[in-house]
Amino acid sequence: MSDSIDLTYVRTEMLPEQTPPTNAIGAVRWVRENLFNGILNSILTILSILAVIWIVMAIGPWLMNSIWNSDSLSQCREILTAAGSVNHEGTHGACWGVIKERWPQLLFGFYPSELYWRPTVTFVMMCIAIAPILFPSVPRKVLWFSAAYPFLAVFMLWGGSIWVTITAALGFFLGFAALTGLAGFGTLVATTGAILIPILYWLFGWTPLSDGLTNIMPWGIEPVTTSDFGGFMLSIIIGLSGIVLSLPLGILFALGRQSNMVLIKTVSVVFIEFIRGVPLITLLFTASLLLNYFLPPGTNFDLVLRVIIMVTLFATAYMAEVIRGGLAALPRGQYEAADALGLDYWKAQRLIIMPQALKISIPGIVNTFIGLFKDTTLVVFIGLMDPIGLASAIRANSAWQGIYWELFIFIGAVFWIFCFSMSRYSMHLERRLKTDHK
Amino acid sequence: MNTIAERAIDRSHMTVSDEVAIQISNMNKWYGTFHVLRDINMTVNRGERIVICGPSGSGKSTLIRCINRLEEHQAGQIIVDGIELSSDLKNVDKVRSEVGMVFQHFNLFPHLSILDNLTLAPIWVRKTPKKEAEEVAMHYLEKVKIPEQALKFPGQLSGGQQQRVAIARSLCMKPRIMLFDEPTSALDPEMIKEVLDTMIELAEEGMTMLCVTHEMGFAQAVANRVVFMDQGQIVEQNEPKEFFNNPQSERTQLFLSQILGH
Numbered sequence: 001m002s003d004s005i006d007l008t009y010v011r012t013e014m015l016p017e018q019t020p021p022t023n024a025i026g027a028v029r030w031v032r033e034n035l036f037n038g039i040l041n042s043i044l045t046i047l048s049i050l051a052v053i054w055i056v057m058a059i060g061p062w063l064m065n066s067i068w069n070s071d072s073l074s075q076c077r078e079i080l081t082a083a084g085s086v087n088h089e090g091t092h093g094a095c096w097g098v099i100k101e102r103w104p105q106l107l108f109g110f111y112p113s114e115l116y117w118r119p120t121v122t123f124v125m126m127c128i129a130i131a132p133i134l135f136p137s138v139p140r141k142v143l144w145f146s147a148a149y150p151f152l153a154v155f156m157l158w159g160g161s162i163w164v165t166i167t168a169a170l171g172f173f174l175g176f177a178a179l180t181g182l183a184g185f186g187t188l189v190a191t192t193g194a195i196l197i198p199i200l201y202w203l204f205g206w207t208p209l210s211d212g213l214t215n216i217m218p219w220g221i222e223p224v225t226t227s228d229f230g231g232f233m234l235s236i237i238i239g240l241s242g243i244v245l246s247l248p249l250g251i252l253f254a255l256g257r258q259s260n261m262v263l264i265k266t267v268s269v270v271f272i273e274f275i276r277g278v279p280l281i282t283l284l285f286t287a288s289l290l291l292n293y294f295l296p297p298g299t300n301f302d303l304v305l306r307v308i309i310m311v312t313l314f315a316t317a318y319m320a321e322v323i324r325g326g327l328a329a330l331p332r333g334q335y336e337a338a339d340a341l342g343l344d345y346w347k348a349q350r351l352i353i354m355p356q357a358l359k360i361s362i363p364g365i366v367n368t369f370i371g372l373f374k375d376t377t378l379v380v381f382i383g384l385m386d387p388i389g390l391a392s393a394i395r396a397n398s399a400w401q402g403i404y405w406e407l408f409i410f411i412g413a414v415f416w417i418f419c420f421s422m423s424r425y426s427m428h429l430e431r432r433l434k435t436d437h438k
Numbered sequence: 439m440n441t442i443a444e445r446a447i448d449r450s451h452m453t454v455s456d457e458v459a460i461q462i463s464n465m466n467k468w469y470g471t472f473h474v475l476r477d478i479n480m481t482v483n484r485g486e487r488i489v490i491c492g493p494s495g496s497g498k499s500t501l502i503r504c505i506n507r508l509e510e511h512q513a514g515q516i517i518v519d520g521i522e523l524s525s526d527l528k529n530v531d532k533v534r535s536e537v538g539m540v541f542q543h544f545n546l547f548p549h550l551s552i553l554d555n556l557t558l559a560p561i562w563v564r565k566t567p568k569k570e571a572e573e574v575a576m577h578y579l580e581k582v583k584i585p586e587q588a589l590k591f592p593g594q595l596s597g598g599q600q601q602r603v604a605i606a607r608s609l610c611m612k613p614r615i616m617l618f619d620e621p622t623s624a625l626d627p628e629m630i631k632e633v634l635d636t637m638i639e640l641a642e643e644g645m646t647m648l649c650v651t652h653e654m655g656f657a658q659a660v661a662n663r664v665v666f667m668d669q670g671q672i673v674e675q676n677e678p679k680e681f682f683n684n685p686q687s688e689r690t691q692l693f694l695s696q697i698l699g700h
Binding site for chain 2: 331333334336337339340341342343344347351352355356359433435436
């Protein structure tokens with residue numbers, strides 16, 4: 001029977017490309033497909049619209065009746081009453097006067113007001129220092145400024161003798177000199193030297209040297225103590241330090257955890273599992289209360305520095321696990337190709353493995369950064385005046401007793417701007433680094 | 439299907455010298471308790487083009503991966519270019535920079551452009567200046583006939599193009615020995631020919647090649663020796679004509695009847 005069916009077919013011309021039919025595009029089609037696609041989806045769409053309307057109705061009038069010019073909460077309420085902005089709960093309107101009056105304090109804490117220019121300049125310099133790291137179009141030479149920035153920032157914020165900062169930076173030069181000078185003796189000797197020599201210098205050489213130089217040339221600016229630090233300045237100091245330090249440390253611990261060397265692997269696993277298993281707040285209490293017991297007597301170890309160390313360690317443990325996830329996602333062939341070309345371990349990591357693993361981990365890394373930045377508000381529990389701590393202080397003042405929505409909305413909004421920027425940047429970075437053309 | 443070029447193959451440079459390139463003696467390897475390579479003895483002279491074939495799981499890939507120590511052997515000796523492979527990492531890196539390797543799945547670096555894929559090892563391992571490395575890279579890209587793809591990324595190329603880039607990447611290190619680990623197994627039939635053509639050209643230039651492949655046409659065209667492996671052992675080796683027309687071992691006969699029988 002099959003013999004009677006004609007199976008031959010020859011195409012004589014290839015079909016040209018055509019535009020899609022018009023009913024596959026357009027706004028009406030979009031609405032029908034995305035909002036009213038079936039009964040359940042239509043109900044959900046209508047409920048969502050009602051919820052949005054309800055929220056706007058609740059918050060809208062309160063925002064519309066905002067009062068900016070008032071020196072106290074009671075004065076603000078008088079103005080609201082006079083304007084007729086009243087509902088069944090009493091006056092109904094936002095009293096932003098508290099922000100207007102206290103915003104320098106929310107930014108700088110109890111930093112001396114005649115020195116506000118110092119944190120401001122430091123902040124502007126921070127933007128310049130970060131620019132070349134975030135955007136490749138910025139000239140690479142600016143990276144030198146980025147490298148010098150941490151020392152500049154410490155000097156500008158804490159003040160004091162300029163020699164303290166310069167001699168501290170000298171430790172890094174000693175480390176670098178040891179690394180290059182000892183390179184002939186093998187990687188292990190050079191690395192050990194590069195770590196040990198600066199530590200010994202900071203423990204024994206740093207203080208006498210800076211004291212000596214200060215005695216000879218007493219150059220410096222007015223010192224400001226840590227207890228005066230506060231507000232968003234403090235959040236940014238702790239958050240940025242934690243972010244900048246936790247990424248490289250996280251990479252090292254992630255590699256350590258994958259190492260074949262038992263000792264390195266054990267140390268990494270114990271560190272990561274211990275730090276991740278402990279609440280940040282206990283680490284902060286350790287920093288504020290216990291750390292001094294373990295340090296040599298007489299060392300005055302700055303509280304903010306101690307907090308930075310603890311926050312960094314905490315973020316490092318999370319970072320290490322995020323990056324380990326990225327490493328695990330790389331195909332075995334990438335390691336083999338790098339090996340087969342004769343690249344040694346560190347070159348393979350730097351040129352082949354890490355660029356790909358970090359790219360895969362970007363969402364997780366930025367997630368950790370954002371979490372870390374918001375966690376800086378926990379320092380309020382060890383008596384540091386971060387924005388949340390200042391909010392309590394402001395509300396303790398008789399003029400603004402009873403205010404809370406406006407303060408916390410403002411603080412939340414500032415945090416949101418920082419975190420949302422990080423989120424958008426990470427999406428931009430993912431797009432920029434996308435080379436797989438999937 | 440015969441995927442080999444119909445053109446005549448230029449044999450003027452295909453000469454085998456007396457110089458030993460690779461010496462493998464009494465080499466054994468285990469994966470855990472599984473004895474994957476058993477008492478391998480093999481001498482490869484410079485200029486030889488060896489095709490290694492055998493059923494899957496016979497240890498042929500493991501064998502050539504031992505030659506640049508992507509796999510460690512536990513007993514016996516492997517000497518490549520006069521350097522013995524041992525746990526000494528310096529020697530291992532030295533051997534690896536002299537021995538090129540092409541993988542079944544190409545293993546190009548997806549985050550780097552084609553040009554950067556090619557110049558990476560010369561710049562970072564050989565310390566070649568960037569400009570010179572790029573010139574060499576373009577030379578080899580022209581050789582594998584895709585210079586116009588230099589600034590694209592691996593993900594934008596077809597499988598056959600990617601494999602040719604992988605070959606060019608190995609050649610940029612000016613290797614003295616090339617290892618091919620099933621270079622055409624992951625390719626569509628249409629693309630196998632372009633990769634084999636590249637490999638034939640390489641053979642014509644006198645490169646020492648060890649090639650794990652099922653392309654028997656390639657073996658007949660350019661190999662000077664075919665090695666048949668089964669169960670981790672070298673079962674038979676011979677020159678191609680004799681190997682295909684007059685296999686001695688029963689195991690070889692069975693294998694050949696299965697792969698050539700249809």
